[in-house]
Amino acid sequence: MADTQNIVVGVPRESAPGERRVALVPKVVGRLRSAGLNIVVEPGAGGGALMSDWLYEEAGATLGDPWACDVVVKVAAPTDEEIGRLKPGSVLIGFLGTNPQENRLADALINRDVHGMAMEAIPRISRAQSMDALSSQSSVAGYLAALLGAQHLTRFYPMLTTAAGTVPPAKTLVLGAGVAGLQALATARRLGAQTTGYDVRPEVAEQVRSVGSRWLDLGIEAVGEGGYARALSEEERAEQLKRLNEAVIGYDVVITTAQVPGRKAPVLVTEDSVTAMRAGSVVVDLAGETGGNCELSVPGEVVVRHDVTIVAPLNLPASMPESASELYSRNIQALLELLITDGRLMLDFDDEIVAAACVTRRS
Amino acid sequence: MADTQNIVVGVPRESAPGERRVALVPKVVGRLRSAGLNIVVEPGAGGGALMSDWLYEEAGATLGDPWACDVVVKVAAPTDEEIGRLKPGSVLIGFLGTNPQENRLADALINRDVHGMAMEAIPRISRAQSMDALSSQSSVAGYLAALLGAQHLTRFYPMLTTAAGTVPPAKTLVLGAGVAGLQALATARRLGAQTTGYDVRPEVAEQVRSVGSRWLDLGIEAVGEGGYARALSEEERAEQLKRLNEAVIGYDVVITTAQVPGRKAPVLVTEDSVTAMRAGSVVVDLAGETGGNCELSVPGEVVVRHDVTIVAPLNLPASMPESASELYSRNIQALLELLITDGRLMLDFDDEIVAAACVTRRS
Amino acid sequence: MLVQNLAILVLAGFVGFAVISKVPNTLHTPLMSGTNAIHGIVLLGALIVLGLGATGTLDQILLVIAIAFGTINVVGGFLVTDRMLGMFKAKEPKQ
Amino acid sequence: MLVQNLAILVLAGFVGFAVISKVPNTLHTPLMSGTNAIHGIVLLGALIVLGLGATGTLDQILLVIAIAFGTINVVGGFLVTDRMLGMFKAKEPKQ
Amino acid sequence: MSWLQDPVTIQCLYIVAFALFIYGLMGLTGPRTAVRGNWLAAVGMAIAVLATALTPGMGNWWLILLGIAIGTAIGIPAARKVKMTAMPQMVALFNGVGGGAVALVAWVEFRQSHGFADEPAHVSIATLFAALIGSVSFWGSNVAFGKLQEILPGKPISVGRLQQPLNLLLLLVGVACGVAVVAGGTSEWLMVGILVSSALLGLMVVLPIGGADMPVVISLLNALTGLSAAATGIALDNTALIVAGMIVGASGTILTNLMAKAMNRSIPAIVAGGFGGGGGPSSSGPVNKTVRQTSASDAAIQMSYARQVVVVPGYGMAVAQAQHAVREMAKELESKGVAVYYAIHPVAGRMPGHMNVLLAEADVPYEHLKEMEEINGEFSRTDVALVIGANDVTNPAAHTDPSSPIYGMPILNVNESKSVIVLKRGMSPGFAGVDNELYYDHRTAMLFGDAKKSVSAVVEELRAL
Amino acid sequence: MSWLQDPVTIQCLYIVAFALFIYGLMGLTGPRTAVRGNWLAAVGMAIAVLATALTPGMGNWWLILLGIAIGTAIGIPAARKVKMTAMPQMVALFNGVGGGAVALVAWVEFRQSHGFADEPAHVSIATLFAALIGSVSFWGSNVAFGKLQEILPGKPISVGRLQQPLNLLLLLVGVACGVAVVAGGTSEWLMVGILVSSALLGLMVVLPIGGADMPVVISLLNALTGLSAAATGIALDNTALIVAGMIVGASGTILTNLMAKAMNRSIPAIVAGGFGGGGGPSSSGPVNKTVRQTSASDAAIQMSYARQVVVVPGYGMAVAQAQHAVREMAKELESKGVAVYYAIHPVAGRMPGHMNVLLAEADVPYEHLKEMEEINGEFSRTDVALVIGANDVTNPAAHTDPSSPIYGMPILNVNESKSVIVLKRGMSPGFAGVDNELYYDHRTAMLFGDAKKSVSAVVEELRAL
Numbered sequence A, B: 001m002a003d004t005q006n007i008v009v010g011v012p013r014e015s016a017p018g019e020r021r022v023a024l025v026p027k028v029v030g031r032l033r034s035a036g037l038n039i040v041v042e043p044g045a046g047g048g049a050l051m052s053d054w055l056y057e058e059a060g061a062t063l064g065d066p067w068a069c070d071v072v073v074k075v076a077a078p079t080d081e082e083i084g085r086l087k088p089g090s091v092l093i094g095f096l097g098t099n100p101q102e103n104r105l106a107d108a109l110i111n112r113d114v115h116g117m118a119m120e121a122i123p124r125i126s127r128a129q130s131m132d133a134l135s136s137q138s139s140v141a142g143y144l145a146a147l148l149g150a151q152h153l154t155r156f157y158p159m160l161t162t163a164a165g166t167v168p169p170a171k172t173l174v175l176g177a178g179v180a181g182l183q184a185l186a187t188a189r190r191l192g193a194q195t196t197g198y199d200v201r202p203e204v205a206e207q208v209r210s211v212g213s214r215w216l217d218l219g220i221e222a223v224g225e226g227g228y229a230r231a232l233s234e235e236e237r238a239e240q241l242k243r244l245n246e247a248v249i250g251y252d253v254v255i256t257t258a259q260v261p262g263r264k265a266p267v268l269v270t271e272d273s274v275t276a277m278r279a280g281s282v283v284v285d286l287a288g289e290t291g292g293n294c295e296l297s298v299p300g301e302v303v304v305r306h307d308v309t310i311v312a313p314l315n316l317p318a319s320m321p322e323s324a325s326e327l328y329s330r331n332i333q334a335l336l337e338l339l340i341t342d343g344r345l346m347l348d349f350d351d352e353i354v355a356a357a358c359v360t361r362r363s
Numbered sequence C, D: 001m002l003v004q005n006l007a008i009l010v011l012a013g014f015v016g017f018a019v020i021s022k023v024p025n026t027l028h029t030p031l032m033s034g035t036n037a038i039h040g041i042v043l044l045g046a047l048i049v050l051g052l053g054a055t056g057t058l059d060q061i062l063l064v065i066a067i068a069f070g071t072i073n074v075v076g077g078f079l080v081t082d083r084m085l086g087m088f089k090a091k092e093p094k095q
Numbered sequence E, F: 001m002s003w004l005q006d007p008v009t010i011q012c013l014y015i016v017a018f019a020l021f022i023y024g025l026m027g028l029t030g031p032r033t034a035v036r037g038n039w040l041a042a043v044g045m046a047i048a049v050l051a052t053a054l055t056p057g058m059g060n061w062w063l064i065l066l067g068i069a070i071g072t073a074i075g076i077p078a079a080r081k082v083k084m085t086a087m088p089q090m091v092a093l094f095n096g097v098g099g100g101a102v103a104l105v106a107w108v109e110f111r112q113s114h115g116f117a118d119e120p121a122h123v124s125i126a127t128l129f130a131a132l133i134g135s136v137s138f139w140g141s142n143v144a145f146g147k148l149q150e151i152l153p154g155k156p157i158s159v160g161r162l163q164q165p166l167n168l169l170l171l172l173v174g175v176a177c178g179v180a181v182v183a184g185g186t187s188e189w190l191m192v193g194i195l196v197s198s199a200l201l202g203l204m205v206v207l208p209i210g211g212a213d214m215p216v217v218i219s220l221l222n223a224l225t226g227l228s229a230a231a232t233g234i235a236l237d238n239t240a241l242i243v244a245g246m247i248v249g250a251s252g253t254i255l256t257n258l259m260a261k262a263m264n265r266s267i268p269a270i271v272a273g274g275f276g277g278g279g280g281p282s283s284s285g286p287v288n289k290t291v292r293q294t295s296a297s298d299a300a301i302q303m304s305y306a307r308q309v310v311v312v313p314g315y316g317m318a319v320a321q322a323q324h325a326v327r328e329m330a331k332e333l334e335s336k337g338v339a340v341y342y343a344i345h346p347v348a349g350r351m352p353g354h355m356n357v358l359l360a361e362a363d364v365p366y367e368h369l370k371e372m373e374e375i376n377g378e379f380s381r382t383d384v385a386l387v388i389g390a391n392d393v394t395n396p397a398a399h400t401d402p403s404s405p406i407y408g409m410p411i412l413n414v415n416e417s418k419s420v421i422v423l424k425r426g427m428s429p430g431f432a433g434v435d436n437e438l439y440y441d442h443r444t445a446m447l448f449g450d451a452k453k454s455v456s457a458v459v460e461e462l463r464a465l
């Protein structure tokens, strides 16, 4: 824990392949500076998002080694090598991964005497909304998912009556209408698609309608804790798949976002469903990172199976790096404001947000 | 010219690289069949558009050699080898290219005693609207251009007020508001962008407003013949560039569609303009085929210059092959209906459409 | 008596003004026709003058004509108005 | 005379009905207050009875009270209505 | 039964009668209550006649019945058989005979009272006023009838610059005779002078007015007849006459004003026309073609009583950005049980799919959008085709005129529907630059103005229904 | 100057006076004409008083002037000084004294005519009717005043199950005394009996009615006073009294009905309450907190007279899909010169940017959307904050209640604006499931119902203004 009044925040360049985001954008650097923080930015940190070093300098940051700072803010989890460069007693903030298999990371941090704050573990409560990076990045992903669908579909999204005939509107189905799903629905509808949403949480029906979409009711409910869905029982799963198989036919674009915290993503679109879809249709699978909602998804790739294009992007928000980084930076800023009291960095474990987000609190 | 009552129409597989469209889609094959035409489709002709051979067979076509038919319908111009396979006396329909340098093609067709009908030469008159393939393909291009902009922009198109701050709407400028330009404006606006249109034809102002966009008035008018723009004089060009340079700054996405028939596309976005644009912005240049409206465009490629992404796609409609082919097929169908009177193929050169579209009429 | 009649006249005028504030154009003609039928009330004038003993052949002829006129005004007026209003009568149920 | 007064009564009733067809809620209270002031016209009754020579001290006292009452009704009524209508008076120019 | 003949009873019946008139009239101002309103007024009339019949001392029953019989025999068939298109002239005629009755009664009163020898001034003044106005109304209405029935030429007939002085002179003669009578003159020639001069006045005022303005003139004459009836009531001290006549006079005046406004005319201008003054023709458009104009309220009523309305949007809707208003309108209509569809022509607007973009923005359900081929068979079953800023795509010249630049273009056959309402700003042509015959069709009515403003006005009217 | 005292002149002045009343009343029904309407009616009253003063044979001038002086001395300061919030009870008081005047005049008439010894039946009936109603009105109004002024307890006071029979008995006694007088009785005790029994009736009927229903009751008593004035007019054969009284009686009845409807109450239910029958309290909400309801027309008027309106959309707007209607409303307001902004809370709705998507669909210009930080400083300059289906994002508990689940969340400070109108369907909480103190604020009024329906109703009202 840093004792100096002058807290220094480090912003490394993201090393994960394809990661174009950056943990702090110049605009937010400026704000943190005026709040009394010093910011050290690794040269080229904003390059992926097309933000040059001099923008950071202009905002008041210094270029240098970010790893030696009191607080290091990242997007993706650090490599072992990077962990080795962290200053003992410092705080690391980022998507650190809370899955059991990633406990390795927590151990490494504890060994290094570094506090790790996982952005994805921040509870979904009203007070924490401004730090909710899952929401902010899901918004980006949902928006981009709708665009990906439009791009890969061999047809128009909107209806078009022209001298060369009428093109009917594309029918778009979104499975899993959380933050990303709703955004995908809204975006597809904006583009003129006919949109339908589905989820296992029944309260979502009203939300789906509130973005002007239809609600697909399959009669299966599965409400879990903290606003999340729970995993389905075997029977429910089978029933759901049966009904979904029937429902999916006739849709031109199927966007899937279904996740259950801490588990493999549920399979919602089977090979049978894909076969039954019209040639040229598209499946956009946002659950690629946790295995995919579509049986045929190849995470990170675009494949054509049975004349249907299946897109399973990994790390979609990284492909709109500026906005994604900007929103993420604001989340980081809000978290920093919570952690810093009277100019001192303080992890107050009585605060439910801090307690939930800290992955290294074991002692 | 075919004398038999039984006219046979051939649909070859497109050979041009990246051309995913097909001249007739199964739906239109069915219609032509019921109008008494026989259709021969080259195996795999619809493959690029994800339309399988059996869909064609189902619609009543036979698979076989399309080049020996009375009428051959294509999208792109044929290669020399393909011309060699055409039956003397037959009719070839497609985008044949009417530019001076392509006269070679007309000569080759004449040598082979084949009538060439160029889709792009059909006059823009009311009666010919259903055959107007330029319009139908421009619609596709305009729609996709807006999507390309959204995809390459590092920011959101729409405004988004979220717990992690507010993202302002992207400002989109469309230079050249013909068919493609208007469609791009409408599509970008649907996605939530703030849209502005510009053209040298003054009557376009009202049309730009009629899709809910602003009109950028630079005070330069250049109305040509047949509803097209004329080329600008040297002075006008300089003046236009000067004013555009100022105007372009501040836009996040610039989509250019400006064309002047039979000429190289005018340069509207200079390197200076690109340099002045905000990092992460995008230029989508639809005039790539005729050299591009942006100085820095590399036709067919996506390049990043001065932190601005410059996209200059070639043959954009081919990336939405089903809708593009469907509209194109309907244009072909309308033209065939004009050419066939009482079951006989007849090129009536008194008809202004036929006269204008035929590129081999010299004798 | 005269002044009370005046009061009545003024009040009736206000009623007339107040009743017709906003009438859809389609009802202009029926309304005109309806008010037209109402002023057929002049029939009463003719009835009273004849009934209370007008004498002389010419006067009686004139009054019979006046009664006929008034009757035409009243009877024809209401009937014609009703016919004009035909379109508002039966809106058959929709699918 | 009585029947003519009856006719006047009925006509006035119609005027009253016809005038108040649709009033925004905000005007309900001012309108009530305005009509309230108008029925202060009873003042006239008191004036006539006293002015045309009511005799006897009690009667005169009662009538003076009635006149005072009527005056309060009229004067206060109109003034209070006007104050209620204050918000509709001056809409200052907007930016 | 003697209490029945008590004057109080009769007066009370009169009160009931005029209450019914008023109540009926209130009903006549709204489409839902109009039919009943008319019959209530008729019941009121029956009560009034009955009450009069009860008057003590009534006689001459045979003559009375004769008159009523004649009137009924003429009135009922006339009202029954008249064609819907001839309604206005029928109203003119009925109004005229009403005025005639007033004039005749006034004349007889003069004769019976020997020139009002023993009557107070108000009786003579009221009677003479009734005579003058009634006579003007009778002759004026007959001219109006003649013009509309095309017995007289519809074009203005005037004596030129002399018109105005002549009319004033006639009025003066009539008034002078009246003043002479009030002042004590008892010669019947004075009365005849009034009747004749006012008859001439009626003729001279209405003859110079064009056919298009006739409805307004008839309404004005109607109001005048009402006033003359009220005057008769004053003279005869009959409450029913006073109230009924005055109500008609007042409401008729307002109505005349409303009608004139709806036709973009002013009453003074029309009457000035009658007096030889200004006031051009009210119809616009090419010389020998006329278009029929309509108003937002009419369009609203027509559509709300339709079964099926087809909206035909065009470039004008886009220019006006009226899509949201259109959607509002459709919703109002649907809530009234009207089926609403949108006919989307392939080239409506200025870019492929132009209408789609706009209507999707306004959240119009896709199922309501109909393609040309699909909807063209529907127009014959459509009550109202509402053309919003579309022009070329509805132009029948595409079918009929080989020389037209749009010849051969498929169009929306809006002219097959029972009626067509066209919303545009003026008579300017569309993209193709050609005139549109549709606008001159007898089934077509134009609602001029910016499409958004017009549609919003229609929405408002629909809500008020 | 003798013609001035001619009865015809006086009657004509009366006609002018009541014409002014009617014209003034017409004015009072619209916000633009109300102020002038009130003054026209006042001028009418002045003319009526003047005309009466001209009546030949008027005397007792000193006494008359004394009465007027006393009335003016009390009336003017009372009307001037009363607080805006105390207006209703002031109206009740003024109405009461009017009724009192009627009753007193009736009493004196009885005394002067020695029990109507030589008067026709209609005079005695009318006078006794006036006495009864006037007295009820006087006492009833005073109770209403006392309740509203909190001199009497606001809660219903009733004698339980005996209420109804008792009231009927009192009415019967009054009527019986009246019948006795008409039948020829001349004892003053009969008159006193009428006055006393009706006084008790007035007290007993109004006492059991709750404070919330008072405005309706006052309006009803107002209409009754009008009727009693008309009756006095019949008795005194005074046209001005008849017309003015009857107009107030009729319009007052309609107005009472409108008021009751606007409060979702029925007059019978309220009066039945007075007679000991049903009719619960009219306000909803938790026991010791009450919310104030408003109507679409009020919201419309309030906003149209505002300088700046801030719309606060929330999830409810999305559920109702009210965005297009909201845009329409803003346009109407803007056309009236009102500045309209939208305050977009970062987490309004259920997904990031939820409001943006909807408002963009409705074509709201981006410049009108204001972020929280930007608009929070504006609320103190805002006349009306219109909260459309937003709840949590306006909940002051986020600032004030550390135990609340939303404590610490930044909110839109709508409670700083001059007044707040909240559109939602009922009192159910939002996403966070907590009650919202804002709704019980004295500056807040609730407009219950589906947001789209409510906004559309407001649009309609705005258009009608």
Ligand SMILES: NC(=O)c1ccc[n+]([C@@H]2O[C@H](COP(=O)([O-])OP(=O)(O)OC[C@H]3O[C@@H](n4cnc5c(N)ncnc54)[C@H](OP(=O)(O)O)[C@@H]3O)[C@@H](O)[C@H]2O)c1
Pocket (backbone or CB within 6 Å): B126, B129, B135, E313, E314, E315, E316, E317, E319, E320, E346, E347, E348, E349, E350, E351, E352, E353, E354, E388, E389, E390, E391, E392, E393, E394, E423, E424, E425, E426, E427, E428, E429, E430, E431, E432, E449, E450, E451, E452
């Ligand atoms: N769809 C395409 O792809 C495309 C492309 C290029 C050309 N075109 C051509 O465009 C035409 C389309 O036909 P259309 O029927 O849609 O349009 P149109 O024939 O161009 O007619 C539009 C009409 O709208 C009226 N208008 C304009 N602004 C208005 C406003 N604010 N409010 C009310 N009315 C307004 C105009 O009349 P007023 O001025 O009197 O109001 C005009 O007559 C066809 O000729 C087609 O060939 C189409």
Ligand SMILES: NC(=O)c1ccc[n+]([C@@H]2O[C@H](COP(=O)([O-])OP(=O)(O)OC[C@H]3O[C@@H](n4cnc5c(N)ncnc54)[C@H](OP(=O)(O)O)[C@@H]3O)[C@@H](O)[C@H]2O)c1
Pocket (backbone or CB within 6 Å): A126, A129, A135, F313, F314, F315, F316, F317, F319, F320, F346, F347, F348, F349, F350, F351, F352, F353, F354, F388, F389, F390, F391, F392, F393, F394, F423, F424, F425, F426, F427, F428, F429, F430, F431, F432, F449, F450, F451, F452
């Ligand atoms: N924006 C995000 O990303 C996001 C995501 C998840 C959760 N949240 C949470 O959602 C909440 C958003 O706040 P909010 O103020 O927008 O909404 P809210 O607090 O949920 O309140 C919405 C209100 O709208 C009313 N309503 C619902 N349907 C209506 C209809 N048809 N017509 C009229 N009113 C209707 C409801 O009251 P009645 O039932 O009485 O009508 C309800 O009180 C916050 O608590 C936020 O934390 C936001």
Ligand SMILES: NC(=O)c1ccc[n+]([C@@H]2O[C@H](COP(=O)([O-])OP(=O)(O)OC[C@H]3O[C@@H](n4cnc5c(N)ncnc54)[C@H](O)[C@@H]3O)[C@@H](O)[C@H]2O)c1
Pocket (backbone or CB within 6 Å): A124, A125, A126, A129, A132, A134, A135, A138, A175, A176, A177, A178, A179, A180, A181, A198, A199, A200, A201, A204, A226, A227, A228, A229, A230, A232, A257, A258, A259, A260, A261, A266, A268, F347, F350
């Ligand atoms: N407190 C706050 O203010 C706040 C902020 C943001 C989000 N949230 C809430 O957090 C919750 C989670 O949102 P998320 O987008 O992160 O969820 P997520 O990414 O965990 O899951 C996406 C969606 O998939 C659905 N799903 C899971 N299994 C499924 C199955 N078998 N079939 C179909 N759908 C299935 C879930 O219900 C969820 O809606 C939501 O309720 C959201 O409203 C709350």
Ligand SMILES: NC(=O)c1ccc[n+]([C@@H]2O[C@H](COP(=O)([O-])OP(=O)(O)OC[C@H]3O[C@@H](n4cnc5c(N)ncnc54)[C@H](O)[C@@H]3O)[C@@H](O)[C@H]2O)c1
Pocket (backbone or CB within 6 Å): B124, B125, B126, B129, B132, B134, B135, B138, B175, B176, B177, B178, B179, B180, B181, B198, B199, B200, B201, B204, B226, B227, B228, B229, B230, B232, B257, B258, B259, B260, B261, B266, B268, E347, E350
């Ligand atoms: N008759 C019909 O029904 C019909 C059908 C389709 C299109 N059209 C018309 O055909 C015309 C051509 O449309 P298009 O899309 O094929 O045009 P295009 O592809 O030839 O050119 C695109 C646009 O670029 C503009 N342009 C040219 N030089 C420019 C410069 N220096 N700066 C800015 N802009 C410049 C042109 O004005 C045009 O609007 C349009 O008027 C269109 O409305 C008519």
